[in-house]
Amino acid sequence: MSVNTAHSSVAPRRSRLPGWLRSVLRLRESPLGVVGAFLVGFWVVVAVFAPWISSYDPNDNDFDAGIIAPPSAEHWLGTDDQARDTLSRIIWGSRVVLVISPLATLCAYIVGCVMGLLAGYYRGWVDTVLMQVCNVILSFPVLVLYVIIVMKFGPSPLNIVVAVTFVASPQVARLVRSQTLELREREYVAAAKMRGEPAWYIMLVEILPNARGPLIVDSCLRMGYTAITIGILGFLGLGLRPPDPDWGGMINATYGYVMGGQVLMSLAPAIALSSLVVGLSLLADGLREISLRD
Amino acid sequence: MAEADKTGAPVLELDNARISYFTRAGEINVIPGVSFKLARGEAIGLVGESGCGKSTVAFSIVRYLGGAGRLTGGRILFEGRDMAKMPEPELRRLRGRRLAMVYQDPMSSLNPVIPVGKQLMEVPIVHQGAGEADARRRALQMLAEVKLPDAESIFDRYPHQLSGGQQQRVVIAMALMAEPSLLIMDEPTTGLDVTVEAAVLDLVRDLRRKHNSALVFISHNLGTVVRVCDRIGVMYAGDLVEEGPIASVFRNPRHPYTRGLLECLPVLGTDKHTSPLVPIPGQVPPALHRPPGCIFASRCKHAEPARCTTARIETITILGEAAHRVQCVRALELPPWQRPQAAAPATAADERDADLVLDIDGLRKFYETSTSIFSGAESYEIKALNDVSMSARRGMTLAVVGESGCGKSTLAKVLTGLEKATGGKVALDGSDIGGIRVEDRESQIKSKLQMVFQNPDSTLNPSHSVGFAIERSLRRLKNLTGAAMHEQARHLMETVKLPADFVDRKPRQLSGGQKQRVAIARALAGDPDVVVADEPVSALDVSVQAAIINLLLELQSTRAATMLFISHDLSVVRYLADRVAVMYLGKIVEFGSVEEVFNPPYHPYTEALLSAVPIADPDRQQKRILLEGAMPSPRDVPKGCPFATRCPRKLGEICDTTPPLEHRTNSGHRIACHIPMEQLRSIDPIISTAAE
Numbered sequence: 013m014s015v016n017t018a019h020s021s022v023a024p025r026r027s028r029l030p031g032w033l034r035s036v037l038r039l040r041e042s043p044l045g046v047v048g049a050f051l052v053g054f055w056v057v058v059a060v061f062a063p064w065i066s067s068y069d070p071n072d073n074d075f076d077a078g079i080i081a082p083p084s085a086e087h088w089l090g091t092d093d094q095a096r097d098t099l100s101r102i103i104w105g106s107r108v109v110l111v112i113s114p115l116a117t118l119c120a121y122i123v124g125c126v127m128g129l130l131a132g133y134y135r136g137w138v139d140t141v142l143m144q145v146c147n148v149i150l151s152f153p154v155l156v157l158y159v160i161i162v163m164k165f166g167p168s169p170l171n172i173v174v175a176v177t178f179v180a181s182p183q184v185a186r187l188v189r190s191q192t193l194e195l196r197e198r199e200y201v202a203a204a205k206m207r208g209e210p211a212w213y214i215m216l217v218e219i220l221p222n223a224r225g226p227l228i229v230d231s232c233l234r235m236g237y238t239a240i241t242i243g244i245l246g247f248l249g250l251g252l253r254p255p256d257p258d259w260g261g262m263i264n265a266t267y268g269y270v271m272g273g274q275v276l277m278s279l280a281p282a283i284a285l286s287s288l289v290v291g292l293s294l295l296a297d298g299l300r301e302i303s304l305r306d
Numbered sequence: 307m308a309e310a311d312k313t314g315a316p317v318l319e320l321d322n323a324r325i326s327y328f329t330r331a332g333e334i335n336v337i338p339g340v341s342f343k344l345a346r347g348e349a350i351g352l353v354g355e356s357g358c359g360k361s362t363v364a365f366s367i368v369r370y371l372g373g374a375g376r377l378t379g380g381r382i383l384f385e386g387r388d389m390a391k392m393p394e395p396e397l398r399r400l401r402g403r404r405l406a407m408v409y410q411d412p413m414s415s416l417n418p419v420i421p422v423g424k425q426l427m428e429v430p431i432v433h434q435g436a437g438e439a440d441a442r443r444r445a446l447q448m449l450a451e452v453k454l455p456d457a458e459s460i461f462d463r464y465p466h467q468l469s470g471g472q473q474q475r476v477v478i479a480m481a482l483m484a485e486p487s488l489l490i491m492d493e494p495t496t497g498l499d500v501t502v503e504a505a506v507l508d509l510v511r512d513l514r515r516k517h518n519s520a521l522v523f524i525s526h527n528l529g530t531v532v533r534v535c536d537r538i539g540v541m542y543a544g545d546l547v548e549e550g551p552i553a554s555v556f557r558n559p560r561h562p563y564t565r566g567l568l569e570c571l572p573v574l575g576t577d578k579h580t581s582p583l584v585p586i587p588g589q590v591p592p593a594l595h596r597p598p599g600c601i602f603a604s605r606c607k608h609a610e611p612a613r614c615t616t617a618r619i620e621t622i623t624i625l626g627e628a629a630h631r632v633q634c635v636r637a638l639e640l641p642p643w644q645r646p647q648a649a650a651p652a653t654a655a656d657e658r659d660a661d662l663v664l665d666i667d668g669l670r671k672f673y674e675t676s677t678s679i680f681s682g683a684e685s686y687e688i689k690a691l692n693d694v695s696m697s698a699r700r701g702m703t704l705a706v707v708g709e710s711g712c713g714k715s716t717l718a719k720v721l722t723g724l725e726k727a728t729g730g731k732v733a734l735d736g737s738d739i740g741g742i743r744v745e746d747r748e749s750q751i752k753s754k755l756q757m758v759f760q761n762p763d764s765t766l767n768p769s770h771s772v773g774f775a776i777e778r779s780l781r782r783l784k785n786l787t788g789a790a791m792h793e794q795a796r797h798l799m800e801t802v803k804l805p806a807d808f809v810d811r812k813p814r815q816l817s818g819g820q821k822q823r824v825a826i827a828r829a830l831a832g833d834p835d836v837v838v839a840d841e842p843v844s845a846l847d848v849s850v851q852a853a854i855i856n857l858l859l860e861l862q863s864t865r866a867a868t869m870l871f872i873s874h875d876l877s878v879v880r881y882l883a884d885r886v887a888v889m890y891l892g893k894i895v896e897f898g899s900v901e902e903v904f905n906p907p908y909h910p911y912t913e914a915l916l917s918a919v920p921i922a923d924p925d926r927q928q929k930r931i932l933l934e935g936a937m938p939s940p941r942d943v944p945k946g947c948p949f950a951t952r953c954p955r956k957l958g959e960i961c962d963t964t965p966p967l968e969h970r971t972n973s974g975h976r977i978a979c980h981i982p983m984e985q986l987r988s989i990d991p992i993i994s995t996a997a998e
């Protein structure tokens with residue numbers, strides 16, 4: 013009789029919003045996270061609406077305005093050495109970064125999660141082999157690896173994705189493995205084994221969703237790193253083929269003028285790149301902060 | 307200070323102390339007003355379920371509530387001085403000198419990179435300006451006083467080289483170094499094994515008398531308070547609802563909550579047939595929504611709406627009982643308290659006719675550590691289970707008791723197939739399953755044997771709904787799908803007395819007891835013959851524990867399932883088991899019906915365990931047997947009797963060299979000991995009731 017009322021007081025449900033949306037809204041509890049989300053959101057909007065925002069075609073040469081023109085009412089950030097509108101090139105260039113870096117991060121995560129789950133769940137020789145492979149990859153200087161891969165296969169968005177996946181997936185695998193090693197000892201995993209769930213099910217349904225906290229934070233940071241990587245490759249001439257705009261390539265093409273005092277056309281893409289990376293880092297910090305509050 | 311001692315003024319006085327935490331949600335008043343006094347050398351035990359404010363009160367005494375907590379009303383006087391107004395430097399001088407604290411986890415109080423002796427020496431050097439040599443002498447003396455063997459060698463060891471019990475003794479030594487006038491202990495024995503706990507409790511009791519320190523002792527275990535303290539304070543949701551001398555509170559508790567606590571606590575010597583456990587309905591309300599009247603009213607069977615829920619309840623002093631105070635308007639009207647008795651004591655069902663469901667014979671589980679190529683360390687075997695035999699018939703409860711490291715959890719893992727046995731047989735309904743991992747068991751066998759786990763926070767996957775776990779089990783074990791599966795899941799929720807709607811909730815929306823109910827429902831999904839329950843109630847508060855125990859017993863009798871109940875808590879085992887196996891270092895030292903095991907003849911280890919259990923009843927007399935040393939490492943199990951190294955009844959060399967044969971009686975009672983049965987029979991019972 014009295015047992016029946018053991019559950020009489022229960023936490024009232026707060027809202028009917030789905031869980032993921034509530035988590036996103038909780039981000040406002042972290043001021044840094046809000047700043048980060050704003051910066052990232054800004055660039056996402058710019059990339060999506062590039063054709064409508066930009067007033068010029070990024071590859072058009074406006075010789076009326078002249079090369080390396082200072083900012084004016086027509087060209088807010090001036091023009092570059094080929095008389096192209098710097099602002100429009102930055103706007104279009106954001107598309108490159110915001111497509112390639114999430115895509116590359118996603119690929120790195122798919123490969124890394126599979127490796128990390130297998131290593132952490134089965135341990136033993138599977139773990140040894142996979143982790144040694146990771147160690148070998150991790151022991152190379154990252155930049156050298158990127159350059160070798162992209163030079164070998166030629167600069168293209170696909171090859172950049174392949175290179176990032178190759179370099180970043182061992183790092184993801186290490187993170188996933190450490191989470192898996194901890195989570196595999198949980199009692200709900202034992203319960204799943206006892207009802208006869210197959211190993212893939214336990215890894216993907218019982219373990220992986222509970223590792224999502226650190227993985228989401230890491231993926232934000234990693235997208236930032238990838239954006240920097242794309243910038244570096246562009247700067248080294250391993251980005252998109254000219255004349256298509258890409259922030260790293262823009263800096264590369266114009267940094268020679270900096271000594272002459274014409275800084276804007278290389279400074280502007282640099283600021284664009286760093287604002288996106290800082291935004292992603294702050295977003296990661298914010299996500300970490302709210303996840304620690306639980 | 308000196309005059310205060312002579313005049314008998316209280317060392318500590320809380321005068322309507324009101325404590326709040328300040329969060330983003332605003333002020334949360336967790337302690338609306340607590341008052342008590344503590345004279346020099348007196349000990350008060352604060353008890354209550356988790357979240358009742360015991361630790362908050364303790365921390366507020368030393369003004370250590372962190373940034374968010376503050377005393378917002380009333381006064382806390384220590385040796386006559388107002389702690390709230392004391393400047394920080396003076397407070398710092400006071401802490402560690404006149405005031406000392408001991409926490410639950412000794413490792414968090416000890417610095418892992420400094421030898422313990424050095425840490426002890428710091429106390430006199432920092433607080434009293436003692437010299438190096440003098441400090442060393444006093445540290446050694448203190449180590450001897452806390453009964454650590456070979457103080458000299460302990461002195462130079464690092465904390466990780468000591469056992470948990472030894473660490474806690476070092477922390478106690480450190481606290482007593484400065485001869486504080488007030489000692490605050492927050493659950494000091496909660497993480498320790500029962501035999502170690504008993505030794506530490508006796509030590510605390512003796513030392514506080516010797517040093518004449520006042521003691522605030524916080525515990526969730528009423529039994530430990532009875533052992534150590536003179537007075538008891540029962541806390542509920544931030545209120546000190548009852549406070550008084552141990553004897554008078556336990557003989558006639560006046561507050562319904564105190565009564566409820568005692569009624570839901572199995573006391574060693576009671577069992578399911580004679581005195582049922584009565585859980586307290588509901589749960590502790592959150593501090594944010596404090597009702598105007600009595601905060602216990604919503605759970606109280608004696609509540610009268612008109613008087614209990616209108617205004618703040620005054621604390622009254624019971625006439626004729628010195629210093630017994632209760633915060634209840636109906637305290638004087640309630641009839642004298644009696645432990646609940648079963649209307650007609652049920653007799654144990656005759657188990658002889660039932661068929662043998664589980665038969666474990668000579669089960670062995672050895673873990674072999676791998677040889678390291680780099681360190682060259684040799685591999686060694688850990689004998690986690692060494693020749694374990696026991697059996698259980700349909701519908702009965704077989705309990706396995708023992709201290710941590712005795713192999714009881716390994717037994718559960720081998721039975722469930724999470725680990726593979728090294729040798730021996732486990733027959734489940736006649737088919738051998740011991741050497742088969744759970745992945746390789748047939749689905750039919752899997753559904754026959756299911757498990758309830760220990761930790762309510764890890765038993766359910768936080769990413770999935772509560773119903774998910776049950777529905778997956780139904781799908782895998784019963785081949786149910788779709789509507790039939792949903793229907794059955796809801797039905798199972800009702801079986802464990804949860805609303806069927808709970809299937810859509812996430813585990814974090816449930817309390818610990820509710821999660822454990824879901825875990826039971828999940829185990830029942832496959833209609834098991836055997837349920838292995840590994841410490842299913844040890845992480846729960848006592849009132850919830852009682853409800854879960856009742857639920858397990860009820861389900862077991864209605865479904866005629868056999869339960870293998872693994873526990874370290876002898877009171878719980880005595881209460882619910884039909885048969886008991888006592889394990890020590892991977893071996894069963896005693897096996898028999900619950901009556902046989904808990905009465906003479908005992909195995910000397912069973913006897914020591916029974917003498918160590920803290921009993922929440924000051925009228926029960928308990929013989930004290932103190933065990934020397936700690937359980938040997940399972941790496942090098944003694945060659946003869948596993949218990950020989952600590953046995954107080956050791957015969958001599960034979961115990962060290964020859965494994966004892968089992969004495970067997972006709973009823974199936976087995977004791978593995980060299981002492982002749984006649985002699986074991988003549989041992990007096992450990993526990994006696996003063997009234998008898």
